[in-house]
Structure formats: structure tokens, C-alpha cells
Amino acid sequence: MNADKIPDIIIGRLPVYLRALQRMSDSGMKTTSSQELGELVGVSAAQIRKDVSQFGEFGKQGTGYSITYLLEKLREILKVDRIWDVALVGAGDMGHALAHYQGFSNRGFKVVMVFDNDKSKIGQKVGDFTIEDTVNLVEKIKSAGIKIAMLTVPASAAQGVADKLVQAGVKAILNYAPISINVPQSVKVQYIDPSTHLQRMTYYV
Amino acid sequence: MNADKIPDIIIGRLPVYLRALQRMSDSGMKTTSSQELGELVGVSAAQIRKDVSQFGEFGKQGTGYSITYLLEKLREILKVDRIWDVALVGAGDMGHALAHYQGFSNRGFKVVMVFDNDKSKIGQKVGDFTIEDTVNLVEKIKSAGIKIAMLTVPASAAQGVADKLVQAGVKAILNYAPISINVPQSVKVQYIDPSTHLQRMTYYV
DNA sequence: TAGATTGTTAATCGATTAACAATC
DNA sequence: TAGATTGTTAATCGATTAACAATC
Numbered sequence: 472m473n474a475d476k477i478p479d480i481i482i483g484r485l486p487v488y489l490r491a492l493q494r495m496s497d498s499g500m501k502t503t504s505s506q507e508l509g510e511l512v513g514v515s516a517a518q519i520r521k522d523v524s525q526f527g528e529f530g531k532q533g534t535g536y537s538i539t540y541l542l543e544k545l546r547e548i549l550k551v552d553r554i555w556d557v558a559l560v561g562a563g564d565m566g567h568a569l570a571h572y573q574g575f576s577n578r579g580f581k582v583v584m585v586f587d588n589d590k591s592k593i594g595q596k597v598g599d600f601t602i603e604d605t606v607n608l609v610e611k612i613k614s615a616g617i618k619i620a621m622l623t624v625p626a627s628a629a630q631g632v633a634d635k636l637v638q639a640g641v642k643a644i645l646n647y648a649p650i651s652i653n654v655p656q657s658v659k660v661q662y663i664d665p666s667t668h669l670q671r672m673t674y675y676v
Numbered sequence: 677m678n679a680d681k682i683p684d685i686i687i688g689r690l691p692v693y694l695r696a697l698q699r700m701s702d703s704g705m706k707t708t709s710s711q712e713l714g715e716l717v718g719v720s721a722a723q724i725r726k727d728v729s730q731f732g733e734f735g736k737q738g739t740g741y742s743i744t745y746l747l748e749k750l751r752e753i754l755k756v757d758r759i760w761d762v763a764l765v766g767a768g769d770m771g772h773a774l775a776h777y778q779g780f781s782n783r784g785f786k787v788v789m790v791f792d793n794d795k796s797k798i799g800q801k802v803g804d805f806t807i808e809d810t811v812n813l814v815e816k817i818k819s820a821g822i823k824i825a826m827l828t829v830p831a832s833a834a835q836g837v838a839d840k841l842v843q844a845g846v847k848a849i850l851n852y853a854p855i856s857i858n859v860p861q862s863v864k865v866q867y868i869d870p871s872t873h874l875q876r877m878t879y880y881v
Numbered sequence: 882t883a884g885a886t887t888g889t890t891a892a893t894c895g896a897t898t899a900a901c902a903a904t905c
Numbered sequence: 906t907a908g909a910t911t912g913t914t915a916a917t918c919g920a921t922t923a924a925c926a927a928t929c
Contacts, residue, residue: 480920486875490854494831504886512856516886517922524888532887533929550878557874568773569870574854578871579878618881619874626699643877645870649695649779651717659877663868665774665850666783669762669824670691672848672864673755673784676823685896709910721910722898729912737911738905 481522482549487512488519489545493577496538504535551579558612558641560632561623562587562595562602565647569621570597580619584611588628605632612639619643626650633660686727687754692717693724694750698782701743709740756784763817763846765837766828767792767800767807770852774826775802785824789816793833810837817844824848831855 491511495503505516505523523529523541526548530536546552557580559566570582585597588605595602603611612620620641624632629648636644637654646652649664696716700708710721710728728734728746731753735741751757762785764771775787790802793810800807808816817825825846829837834853841849842859851857854869 478920482879483876485879486872487856489875490869490872491856494855506886513858515922517924518920520886520888521921528888530887531929532927533885535886548879549875550881551875555874555878564773564776568769571769572870574869574871575874578854578875580871580874619877621870642881643874645873645877649783650699651692651696653718659880661873661876663870663873664695664779665777665826665868666779666785667691667695668850668866668868669760669780669785669848670694670754670756670783671688671866672824672850673760674687674690674753675864676755676847683895711910720898722900723896725910725912726897733912735911736905737903738909740910 477525492542502535555580555619556583556617558584558617558620560586562592566623609635609639621645623647682730697747707740760785760824761788761822763789763822763825765791767797771828814840814844826850828852
């Protein structure tokens with residue numbers, strides 16, 4: 472156990488472990504080892520043990536880890552032992568796909584608001600949501616206490632919207648716009664840009 | 677200049693530099709410095725210089741980097757000084773969004789085929805593409821010489837499709853399915869899973 | 882008990898930063 | 906020329922791996 476600051480790189484791997492454990496659990500497995508989990512997610516057994524042991528002693532010598540118990544602990548650590556409301560800004564193709572996405576609910580998230588600044592889209596339905604005007608974004612997000620947002624607007628609009636999200640009290644932004652955004656240190660950003668991801672592989676092809 | 681093996685972590689940052697330089701160029705800028713580029717993308721000036729200098733001496737003391745020249749060099753290094761044909765497997769919401777995505781063409785990629793195994797989807801149109809049967813995937817991809825694929829199928833189908841892609845000669849897979857896949861070392865995989873990305877941030881909120 | 886596997890330490894390996902001579 | 910900024914070296918910092926005592 473270690474109360475010091477946990478490196479980002481370790482936090483980054485935990486969701487991958489969590490996802491694999493969820494699948495193991497769904498398939499009826501009860502226990503696993505660092506060896507087995509490591510092979511499944513592509514990291515060394517030593518690293519699995521080191522990462523997990525930052526937060527406590529969750530395994531048993533000789534038998535490994537109880538999948539249910541480790542799942543519970545990882546969910547607590549990552550704070551996804553609850554459902555986070557998420558705001559979606561940008562109702563284009565990607566926004567629609569995310570609004571319809573079925574993979575959030577059992578992973579700790581729920582889209583609850585969709586915004587766009589296009590007058591022709593405002594008032595339209597996306598799945599269960601009515602598209603709201605970005606003009607009201609700060610007020611709506613603030614009063615709903617939403618801390619997480621996904622950004623699917625064009626690159627040219629991204630920084631402006633990000634500034635509003637910060638102003639509204641959002642602390643985590645999943646940015647699909649193909650541009651780096653500047654936010655205060657207290658706000659986390661993750662980037663998803665398919666072209667960038669593809670360009671990380673072409674070098675090796 | 678250094679002919680040794682370049683670390684993955686450096687290759688991973690180059691597309692981000694490339695993207696920022698493209699924007700600088702679009703806005704009419706002619707030169708930049710490691711300082712300026714670093715602030716824009718959120719890394720130290722020293723790191724920008726170190727990363728870029730792995731591949732040659734692209735800057736000039738006193739004046740910095742010519743944006744056009746550095747763009748050209750980075751595109752060469754990453755092999756995106758050309759257009760790569762990309763196959764898309766899985767014609768759900770995410771597949772549709774990617775098939776319509778406008779952000780590939782000026783970044784080195786072009787979707788040219790869409791596959792699904794759902795009989796009710798096969799033959800339907802997605803943008804300019806007719807959805808083809810996954811049964812023909814190996815043959816079609818192999819004969820077209822396609823080396824890059826995007827995977828937007830359910831987690832349960834992902835490993836099976838990945839195996840077929842490998843068999844077809846694909847060397848780079850952008851995996852949107854929420855599961856780790858196993859492929860030979862010679863095949864690169866990048867993961868995009870919105871829930872995983874969100875879970876990397878909740879710890880800090 | 883014997884076998885298996887953890888948690889942890891120490892050693893190794895790799896990445897980042899600071900600093901500065903070179904030079905545009 | 907004087908000022909600015911690169912490319913690179915050495916120092917620092919951090920992450921990964923190997924190994925093994927502890928113990929289920």
C-alpha cells in the first residue's frame with residue numbers, strides 16, 4: 472500500500488484491467504492471476520501486480536485475485552462505482568453515434584444533455600435528448616452539477632467550447648475535435664482523434 | 677540524427693506535432709519555435725527538439741523551424757505523405773460516423789470499403805459505400821492490398837474479425853471494440869474506447 | 882504438505898529535463 | 906554584431922522487470 476501520488480501511467484492502465492475483468496466475470500470466471508490477466512491485456516504479470524498493489528493487497532498468495540473483489544476495488548479507485556452524468560457538445564455524426572452508444576451505462580457513465588450551436592439542429596431530437604442551444608451551456612451544466620463532457624465540435628470551435636465547459640465547472644473533457652486544447656491544470660483532457668491514432672501506426676507499416 | 681530504433685513514445689507524439697503544424701500553416705504562419713509549438717501541444721520545448729532531432733536537423737539556430745519544411749518531413753517520417761486506403765468493419769452507428777467522417781482525407785487516409793455480417797445491412801449504402809459481407813473480407817482486402825482497418829464491431833466479434841484482418845494482410849488496426857485483441861507482433865493496434873478514456877479521468881475528478 | 886502466486890525490493894532500463902556550445 | 910534558438914550532452918527522474926521471501 473502506498474499513499475503517495477500514483478503515476479498517471481498506472482491510472483491509465485486500470486480501466487483496461489477493469490474492462491478485462493468485467494468480461495471474465497461475465498463469462499463466469501471467479502478468480503484470475505496476474506499472469507492470466509496480463510496475457511489478456513498485453514502487459515507483464517509483474518506490472519499488473521505492481522499497479523494493483525499501489526492501492527492495497529487485493530490478491531492471495533497461491534490463488535490469485537477474486538475477480539468480483541478486484542472489480543469492486545478497481546471501480547472504487549477509479550470512482551466508477553457510480554453513474555456519472557455526461558454532457559455532449561456537438562450533434563454531428565460523431566455526436567449522434569455517442570448519444571446512441573450503448574457502452575456507457577455499465578461502465579459508469581450516462582449522457583444526459585446534448586448541445587449544438589446550429590439553429591437548425593436546436594430543438595431536434597437525438598435519441599432521447601432534445602438538442603439544446605450552446606448559449607445555455609454554462610448555466611445548464613452548472614446547475615445540473617455535471618463534471619464530465621464530451622466534445623464533438625469542429626476544431627475551430629473546440630477551444631471556445633472548452634473554455635465554456637471549464638467555466639461551467641466541468642473537470643474532465645473527452646475531446647473528439649482534432650486539436651489540442653488549453654485548460655487549467657485542474658481539468659483533465661483525453662483526446663480521441665482517429666487520424667492521429669492511425670498516424671501512430673503508419674510509421675511501422 | 678540517429679539511425680537506431682526510435683521509441684514508440686516519440687512516434688506517438690509526432691502526429692500531434694503534425695496536426696498543430698498543419699493548423700499553424702493553415703493560419704498563414706511560416707515559422708515556429710520548439711517553445712511555441714510546445715506550448716500549443718502541451719509538451720516541453722526540449723522534448724519537441726529532442727523528438728524531432730531523432731530524424732534529422734530540421735531547424736535553424738536563431739530562427740526555429742520552417743513550418744512547411746517540418747510538415748513535409750513529419751509526413752515523410754510517418755508515411756502520411758500519401759493516401760492510405762482503409763477498410764471499415766462494422767456498420768453500426770460508429771461505423772456510419774467514421775464512413776462519413778471528413779477528417780481523414782487531408783491527414784493521409786481514405787475509407788474505401790465497409791463490411792458487416794448482418795444480412796439486413798449487406799447491400800445497403802453508407803455514404804458512398806455499399807456494405808459488403810464479412811464473409812468476403814479476407815479475399816477483398818487481400819486483393820485490394822489494404823493494410824489498415826478500423827474495427828467497429830461488438831466486443832464479442834472483435835477477436836474473430838481481427839484474426840481475419842491479420843489473415844488478409846492488414847498491418848494496422850484501429851479498434852473501437854471495447855476489448856483487448858491479440859494479434860502478431862508485426863501488427864499494430866490502437867484502441868479507442870470512450871468509456872476507457874472517461875475512466876482515465878474520473879480518478880482525478 | 883507441496884505448489885502456486887502474491888507483494889515488494891533492488892536492479893535495470895528508458896524517458897525527460899536542464900544546460901550550453903554552436904550558429905543562424 | 907547581438908539576440909535567438911537549435912541540436913546534443915549529461916544529469917535527473919521515473920517506469921519496468923527480475924527475483925524471491927512470504928504465505929495462502
